[in-house]
Amino acid sequence: MFIQSLRADLPNMRWVPEDKFRVYAQAIRGLLTLEPDPERQLKYIDFIDIYSTLDDNEMREYTERYPQESTAMATLSERLRQEGHHQGEVDVIIRQLSKRFGKLSDSDVARVRSATPEELAIWAENLLDARSLEDVFTRH
Structure with a gap:
């Protein structure tokens, strides 16, 4: 269900540059809340990344602004690697x-x-x- 909503909404979303991090964080929160399967979560984070287009500098800034979401995704990624x-x-x-x-x-x-x-x-x-x-x- 989450991915259908994401596929429909994320590419069509328009945001002002100042809201880019907030929108990305909301997409991550939605993913973690609505998709229980960790493997799918990891797959869908790629989809979010494609449409949010955060470059390396923006990703570092996002990590600083939204440490909870960043930590949740890093923990998920490490668990799946293990x-x-x-x-x-x-x-x-x-x-x-x-x-x-x-x-x-x-x-x-x-x-x-x-x-x-x-x-x-x-x-x-x-x-x-x-x-x-x-x-x-x-x-x-």
Whole structure:
């Protein structure tokens, strides 16, 4: 719903230069309020950026004027980067386990997908000298 409204309104909005930061901040607030999905939020921030056309100097000034909105988007971006990194580790370990021990059962795949970063780190080390799949999951 947010994006349909944004697509319809943002390109047609006219503002005086003095209101540019306020309009941008309102668009960010609307995005954070109306769109619950963090991945979509990140996607839609690009759309807001395209139509607001803040240059680097203006973005720095915006960050100073609206630290709460800037912090919220930076936190969202960092969280998504961490989730992407974690997903990459999961994918690598699944591939390595499959190559070493053959096709994994659905429960083993689920186990790796639900692992904490700490578990993944231990399993990655265990994988180097494990003789069985169970050795990977139980040895420390």
